[in-house]
Amino acid sequence: MRLNEFLTKKIPPTETNIYQRFLKIIMAKPTKTRFDTLALHAGQVPDPVSGARAVPIYQTASYVFKDSEQAASLFNMERPGHAYSRLSNPTTAVLEERIAALEEGVGGIATASGQAAMHLAIATLMNAGSHIVASSAIYGGSHNLLQYTMPRFGIETTFVSPRDIDGIKAAIRPETKLIFGEVVGNPGNDVMNLPKVAEIAHEHSLPLMIDSTFTTPYLIQPFDHGADIVMHSATKFLCGHGTVIGGLLVDRGRFNWQESGRFDTLSEPYSGFHNMSFDEESSTGAFLLRARREGLRDFGACMSPTTAFYILQGMETLSIRMDRHVSNTRKIVSFLLESDVVESVSYPELESHPDYNLCKELLPKGAGAVFSFSLKGGREAGRALVESLEVFSHLANVGDAKSLVIHPASTTHYRMTEQDLLSAGITSGTIRLSVGLEDIDDLLEDLNRGLRRAKKVTVG
């Protein structure tokens, strides 16, 4: 039979009917796979060799090439796959895909730490002579990197209060390449107005990068509110058990690097990789491609597969844990408000917090589990409280399943004068809690004991 005849006359009517039915039934509006299912499964197909259900730890530095042709095409990005674990690893790749699925981005990159993720983003986007506008209410380590270390490499940062929207706009210079902030900042839990800041960033053809460590994709997806890149210290709630150090970057794939005209690292040929112009290589993956092909390759701050495994395991229970973190936090906040030793509690779900309304809008599931409160008795009271707690561990971390406490004035910020502390939004009596998953009654009893000690020191 001639093709022509078949196409014009001879399609059996039954077949057309089947096709029409197919279109109507199969192609009805599909439902989207939901967050908890993605948190458990995204990025993994059960291991094709062993059938292993859990994500196997591919503890290997390198991978045997099938032949030299395959090797060459792997290195030249003509073929997907793994060549060397500094560039990619099958276990780590599951984590990268999973965080991208949860954030609804196009892909991710896992790094040795949150700090490494931040550095990788900066190194990928800019050169000496570039400039960043950053929120002043960010993690101390990020502040150190931007304030003291990056300037040695010619990259300057202007810090602006996340509440000062006009200030953010005014700080943008011709050489600015990035606006950076946290959803919920440190230490005053300032909530960044993501939609407004994103609007300013995009008006100036700049990407907005958001550190969503404290919030995780369960409490907020910053891409929904205009962010272009999300970073995480996966050390915290994503891993959730205080076992490993790791970082993640996710790209939304929507920023137009070429049109912006500010990003020669992404839109000009790179002689370090076959003159690749990354934004030509992929209209959505340019940032991630350069970050991997240059940043991971040359700076080398990759994540170990064992670390990726621990973080994946933590992410499986992310929503259950975050709900419990938040509900324990709310009860502790209410409890502290009742105490006569407590001067103030700073949590954005409180009407007294300046970002109360914004928090309700952006973080309906909760403002996280890290917050600060101030004791009336200053440094001495703070020290007494911290030293008398038993269930809360006194240490420098957040986002563990176990409850944590720190007194910044006698630890992380101990070199600071009262004046410097104040400008960082801290007083000598500020205590920061990271509320864990223990039984709430035990946490409240523990805090009650601590507050009594603090009162004793204060009253004498």
Added chain:
Amino acid sequence: MYIEIENTQYYAYTASRTLDPAKETVVFVHGTAMDHSVWALQSRYFAYHNYNILALNLPGHGQSDGEPIETIEGYASWLVKILKQTKSPCFHLVGHSMGALIVLEAAGQYGDATPSIASLSLVGFSYPMAVSPALLDAAENRPSEAYEMMTQWSHTSSLGGEPNPGFWSAGGQMSMMENSRPGAVYTDLVACNTYQNASVAFESFSSPILFISGVLDKMAPAKLAMVVAEKNQSAEIVMLPRCGHSIMSENPDGVRDALNDFIHRHQAD
């Protein structure tokens, strides 16, 4: 690189290589509301294996100027203009989904002119390429919903398991479609839905044809490609298991190997 036709600039990815007029040229054409990046893993391979490549952005798509065109015939005559302007001993046309209809129709319009179309590869092809009423409605009135539908139908699993490390293919497709020009998705789907000239096109050239389909393709059911392929004596067909319409990202090696084998066997010299 940019190719100018009638004062309009059209973009073609060449893997940053200059075209060599002595080399055969593989031309890649993307589908509805997409751009050249869908071919990243296949096109780059050919660019480094003795071919010129042109992974095009259709008018009004990606980095190309102009407007999306309402008919497959319109896109095809634009493609023929691109071919007529490109110096090469011959062309190998590769299209995905709507792009497959476009290269088919372009081959029909171009006929057996020289330099010849040495081969034609139709990936994720079906004919008819009927579009469900629900999708057309969404594309016209609620494009994000249409992107969501197409992304989900295109992927075999909603859980990923991407062969390309670090990427989440569904997110990639969503962002690419969200980046497309307003109206492009509807215009393209209408073009697919109304195209009726395949029979004429198939009769108008003698180039060898390869069909590559994902067994689980819901957007362009492999069965419909098979029915067409089986009626065409010279056609070859490659069915790739465990993948759907998003075949270039779900099985990049399978697609590349099939194209490579076919195109290599049909070089002009």
